Amino acid sequence: MKRNVLIIGAGGVGQVAAHKCAQHNDTLGDIHIASRTVEKCQAIIDSIHEKRSLKAPGVLQAHALDALDIEAVKSLISSTNAQIVINVGSAFVNMPVLQACIETGAAYIDTAIHEDPAKVCEQPPWYANYEWKRRDACRENGITAILGIGFDPGVVNAYAALACKSYFDRVDSIDIIDVNAGSHGRYFATNFNPEINFREFTGRAWTWQNNAWVANSMFEVHRTDFLPVVGTQTTYLTGHDEIHSLSHHLKVPNIRFWMGFGEHYINVFNVLNNLGLLSEKPVRLDDGQSVVPLQVVKAILPDPASLAPDYTGKTCIGNLVKGEKDGRHREIFIYNICSHEESYAETGSQAISYTAGVPAAAAALLIARGDWDVKTMANVEELPPEPLLELLNDIGLPTRIQEGESDQLLELCAESFAE
Structure with missing residues (x-):
């Protein structure tokens, strides 16, 4: 069973994911939130305490992080003992964060496809340009990487x-x-x-x-x-x-x-x-x-x-x-x-953020429970849909x-x- 979650990104989606993880910290363990601006992470933590979202006493900590720096991401994963990383930062940081997970053994979750800042609307299929090129590395290293688990995609x-x-x-x-x-x-x-x-x-x-x-x-x-x-x-x-x-x-x-x-x-x-x-x-x-x-x-x-x-x-x-x-x-x-x-x-966020952040937290729970800890890279449609949809029915996004x-x-x- 995997425990301890590192959430990278402190926008609206990150806030929702953090609240939902806090509501299930008895299963997920320690929760760490990281962003370039540590004050944004602390504001999310303050919101969690204000709304009493933390289910059980536990670690809830903010960190400053440049997610484009693979070594910095690896170091934070190691120092926090995070076994699950939820990447809800900019789509520009997907590949560095994924690589850090591959090298540290942490499970990886994101909500959107990777983008190169210098390119707009690349040739399809977009996943083949970046994420799928690391599929073999995930499988060889036993890394669970769940791609695009917001609402759409997800x-x-x-x-x-x-x-x-x-x-x-x-x-x-x-x-x-x-x-x-x-x-x-x-x-x-x-x-x-x-x-x-x-x-x-x-x-x-x-x-x-x-x-x-x-x-x-x-x-x-x-x-x-x-x-x-x-x-x-x-x-x-x-x-x-x-x-x-x-x-x-x-x-x-x-x-x-x-x-x-x-x-x-x-x-x-x-x-x-x-x-x-x-x-x-x-x-x-x-x-x-x-x-x-x-x-x-x-x-x-x-x-x-x-x-x-x-x-x-x-x-x-x-x-x-x-x-x-x-x-x-x-x-x-x-x-x-x-x-x-x-x-x-x-959660202190609007519905657009809610619909993206809740599924990401649900994926963390499914990995922690073992339902989705597949030890390879997968898009959501490759995984059994029933555990996800049953869980979402219970935690705020009924189908x-x-x-x-x-x-x-x-x-x-x-x-x-x-x-």
Whole structure:
């Protein structure tokens, strides 16, 4: 059984993951939080004490860390005796943190795909460019590395695996739909790191259609659906992490990702993009100073963590799955609804952070318990989905399934775990 958790990253997702780990520290052991800015880590610890999230007396400690420094990460893993590392820092630090885990023997968890700061929207499949190149090293060293276990990617991967395993004989399409129907009350803001957020939308939108990669422009293709709780919503075809592993591991000819945007967001985004302010390439000012426009925009926008106190409304994220069962057409929507207000009351973060941070903490628990301690690298759809979804039902992210007029909580039985 693995114990002692090191959380790298002190943003909104890190705050949620820390609260959830604290709520289960009787199983997970010591909890350490590390970031470049140790004050942010201490603020999370203060929040945990304030909300009395720590289940049992135990270690809860903040550390300063440059996660790009492999030796520094290795040293912190060793000094804290951490056997599980939850990486919820910038996507730029994935590879150094993963390498440190490989060299120290710690299990590795992340919530998003690695990105090179100098590159935007690389050729698919994205996991093959970085993470999967270290698969053999993980297997040879017995390292458990769970990739992309936020909500999307993450829980939606488990939804896809469960649908293919238990609900269909043949799956023809999986449309992942992500809608934030909440309001933060600001003129313009992003729900997580603006630099990472905008990079998702300035390149090509790669999706898997008819067993091949298809590239579209952002906001080129849209759809409208009537969704549970949040009602009629328009979403746009977008490239996203999970498509790049699901298309590789599941025999499904069509896998697409759709994200909801309001007209105001699209208008502001287009102005910023057309002016070149979302470029990751440095520009030189008249005084000779070099700046990256995207980083300037990031600096002037609200800190995503600051949005939480005023956030209202709910998110709806799920998979619309179509295919065949027992010779007949079948269509289900497997999904979760999350409240911004309830997320903030529990963890001090909004629902976007909550839906990403809770699954990461759940993965740590599954590794600690042995369910997911697979001693190799795996994307979520390669792992049994039932233990994750059962755990999420209990700790704050319940799954529902809508089919026709039926809409009910997903119930899992012990027999399904052994299938």
